Amino acid sequence: MRAVAGSLHGLVGLAPIAGLVLAWQVLLTAGWVPSALLPSPGAVLARTVASLGDPAFLGHLASTLYRLAAGFAIALAIVFALGLAGATSRIADAALRPVIRVLAPIPKIALYPALILSLGFDDAPKIILVAADALFPILLATYGGAGAVEQKLLWSARAAGTSRAGTILKVVLPATLPSILTGSRIALVVACIVVFLAEMITSTDGLGYLLVRSGRAFQTVDMFVPLLAISAVGLALDGALAAARRVLLRGFPEEE
Amino acid sequence: MSRAASRTGAALRPGLPPFLACLALLLAWQIAARFLAVGGVPDALSTFRELPAIIGDREALGEIAASLRRMGAGFGLALLFSVPLGLLMGRSRLVSALVNPLLMVGYPVPKAALMPLIMLWLGVGDAAKILVIVLGVSLPIIYHSRQGARAVEEKLLWSAAAMGMSGPARLARIVLPAALPEILVGCRTGIVLALITMITSEMIARQTGAGNILFNALDMAQYETVYAMILVVSALGIALDVLFERLRSGLTGWAEPIPSPAIAPA
Numbered sequence: 001m002r003a004v005a006g007s008l009h010g011l012v013g014l015a016p017i018a019g020l021v022l023a024w025q026v027l028l029t030a031g032w033v034p035s036a037l038l039p040s041p042g043a044v045l046a047r048t049v050a051s052l053g054d055p056a057f058l059g060h061l062a063s064t065l066y067r068l069a070a071g072f073a074i075a076l077a078i079v080f081a082l083g084l085a086g087a088t089s090r091i092a093d094a095a096l097r098p099v100i101r102v103l104a105p106i107p108k109i110a111l112y113p114a115l116i117l118s119l120g121f122d123d124a125p126k127i128i129l130v131a132a133d134a135l136f137p138i139l140l141a142t143y144g145g146a147g148a149v150e151q152k153l154l155w156s157a158r159a160a161g162t163s164r165a166g167t168i169l170k171v172v173l174p175a176t177l178p179s180i181l182t183g184s185r186i187a188l189v190v191a192c193i194v195v196f197l198a199e200m201i202t203s204t205d206g207l208g209y210l211l212v213r214s215g216r217a218f219q220t221v222d223m224f225v226p227l228l229a230i231s232a233v234g235l236a237l238d239g240a241l242a243a244a245r246r247v248l249l250r251g252f253p254e255e256e
Numbered sequence: 257m258s259r260a261a262s263r264t265g266a267a268l269r270p271g272l273p274p275f276l277a278c279l280a281l282l283l284a285w286q287i288a289a290r291f292l293a294v295g296g297v298p299d300a301l302s303t304f305r306e307l308p309a310i311i312g313d314r315e316a317l318g319e320i321a322a323s324l325r326r327m328g329a330g331f332g333l334a335l336l337f338s339v340p341l342g343l344l345m346g347r348s349r350l351v352s353a354l355v356n357p358l359l360m361v362g363y364p365v366p367k368a369a370l371m372p373l374i375m376l377w378l379g380v381g382d383a384a385k386i387l388v389i390v391l392g393v394s395l396p397i398i399y400h401s402r403q404g405a406r407a408v409e410e411k412l413l414w415s416a417a418a419m420g421m422s423g424p425a426r427l428a429r430i431v432l433p434a435a436l437p438e439i440l441v442g443c444r445t446g447i448v449l450a451l452i453t454m455i456t457s458e459m460i461a462r463q464t465g466a467g468n469i470l471f472n473a474l475d476m477a478q479y480e481t482v483y484a485m486i487l488v489v490s491a492l493g494i495a496l497d498v499l500f501e502r503l504r505s506g507l508t509g510w511a512e513p514i515p516s517p518a519i520a521p522a
Contacts, residue, residue, distance in 0.1 A: 012350070013357030020358070037376050098273035099281065105497035107452045110489040113474035113482045118297055193366035197456055200369060201471075208369065215372040223373055227365065234364025 039221040047221050048228050057210070061229060064206040067123055068195050068233075071130025075187065078131070079138045079180075087146060087168050100139060108132045109197060116202060126198040126206075134191040138183035145179025146172055181245045188241060192234040196226075298480050303487060306480040310488060316469060320488070323465040326382055327454045330389025331446065338394040339439060342401025343431050352402070359395060367392040368456035380461040385454070392453035393446040400442025404435025437508045444504070447496050455489065466492075 021041050027033045028040050051057040085092040108129060115125035149172055157167045199208025207226040214222035282300045289299035298306075310316045345352040371388050378384040408431050416426050432439075458467030466489060473481035 012353045013355075016354055016358045017361065094273075098277035102274050102277045102281065102494060105448055105493045106490040107448065107455055107493055109452055110455055110470060110486050113470055114297070114486055116474060117477070117479055117482060189364050192364055193369075196366045196369050201459060211369060211372060220373070220376065227369060227373075230369070231361070231365045235361070238364065 036218075037220060039224065043221050044224040044228070048225050051225050051229075057225075060205050060207055060210050060226075061233075063123075064195055064199065064208070064230070065233070067126045067130060067198075067206070068191055070123075071127045071195065072134050072188065072191050074127065074131035075134035075138060075191075076184075078135055079142055082139065083142050083146065083176075084168070086143065087172055088164070097143070100136070100143070104136045104140060109194065112198060112201060121202050121204075126195060126203070129198050130191050130195050133194045134187040137187040137190060138180065141179045141183025141186075142176060145176040148179075149175045178245075178249055181241065181248065185238060185241050185245075188237050189234050192230055192237070196230045298483055303480060303483040306484040307487065310469070310481070310484055319464045319469060320466045323454055323458065323467070324492075326385050326465070327389060327450045329382075330386045330453075331393055331450050333386070334390045334393040334397060334446065335443070338397035338442075339401050339432070340427075342398040342439070342442075343405040343427055343435060345398070346402040346405025346408075346435070347427065347431060359398065363395060368453050368460065371457050371460040375461055380463055384461065385457045385465075388457045389450050389453045392449045396445040396449065397439070397442040400445070401435060401439050404438030405431050407438070408434045437504075440500075440504045440508060444497070444500055447500055448493065451489075451493055451496065 024038070024041050028035055028038065082096060086096055087093075111132065112125065112129050115128055119125045119128070153171050153175070154167055157171050158164075162170060195206070196208040196211075199206035200212050201208075203209040203212075207230050210226040211223055214220075214226075286300040289297045341351075341355070345355055367388055370391065371384065374384045374387055378387065412430050412434070413426055416430050421429070454465070455467040455470070458465035459471045462468050462471065466485070470482065470485040470489070473485060
């Protein structure tokens, strides 16, 4: 019964999306918008499907994914190191918090020109930009989560003979995991967006470059393809992380 | 005595550590640039010497002001429809079920990347840039408004309904104030996003603005200007954050502080 209601709700949600696509098509068939400016949804879909069989397109997709993965991995490694430092040493914690507080609201994309000047036009500045942008959502969430660990749990663990390092590993880390995963989910979407923008600014490959190239050639159909692709990548990775979360956090209350 | 000491300590605390952190970061930059000599990184002092050339320049200041104006306009427009929509989604299951999938699909779309397409439709002027900022800002505000509206105490709403308050009035006079702390969390994320989208949109449609100055300096390899502009943009980001924090504690000083969530996407 509940499942039926749930799927009904799901169907209701499809209505606006379908309506949007329909309105898009109506705009075109009524001739209010020239198809040079707005290609038909069918044409966009057909081109996207055709692109998936095109090795050149897949190559661009692969380089975007590579930058995404490398940047995200670097961000995770830094979070791990800083989180560990903050958890083990009070001085490190007191020093790190204000630095993070200052750096977090800076729009990282503004640093991109500096990265290009120092590191050239290759993968390196893009990967570092992705890492810088993905870092703070995870870091802030991790700090928030670690700060909320019940003090009594720590005392109990220590009283029961667990070493300091053991408490971090066995109490703090599992208690912080939900926050880390929530932060990672936000960071993943940020990373998708930033890698795309970086590729739009300076690049010779990647999905963002494809968009700029099609834009210069005034090929509107081709402009939609990389946009759809990066959104699909974002949705797929988000879904994968949500699935990982369900496995890792069995028994925790589900987040919305 | 010790109480007074701890009180002054608490009074000093909010501003001082971030300020010290700023100094430490600048110092680290200066030392790194001097001794590591990474290719093309000017040291902090010469970057600061470059600042008057931007801040003292009428044209540059005008461009930065134009950027801020677009950002304000985009943010304001987004607020106008995002908050009511979010509150409505929080209170009505049907609206939530109707709109949520659309928002979920839109969530990972890089909004600033829509700029080339929107430019085709609206031209390179302010309209396209403001629209992109509106798109970038609205999602977190909608999301947090919804979360806030969900957590409103039911009894308050029942009492209001029993006293004859209409649906829209309940939304405006009970749900809105009760959800305000959470809405402001969304606004804070939104400000960061607005700044990012502003820079990116100006970088794609190079005409005016802070992003334009930044990326033109990059094209001409004016290292000092690039770094000085980064300082200006960073200062803007931090200043907006601090200002907003002030506004928030003024508006919702009564509420338990909500731990600031992670900075969300562009």
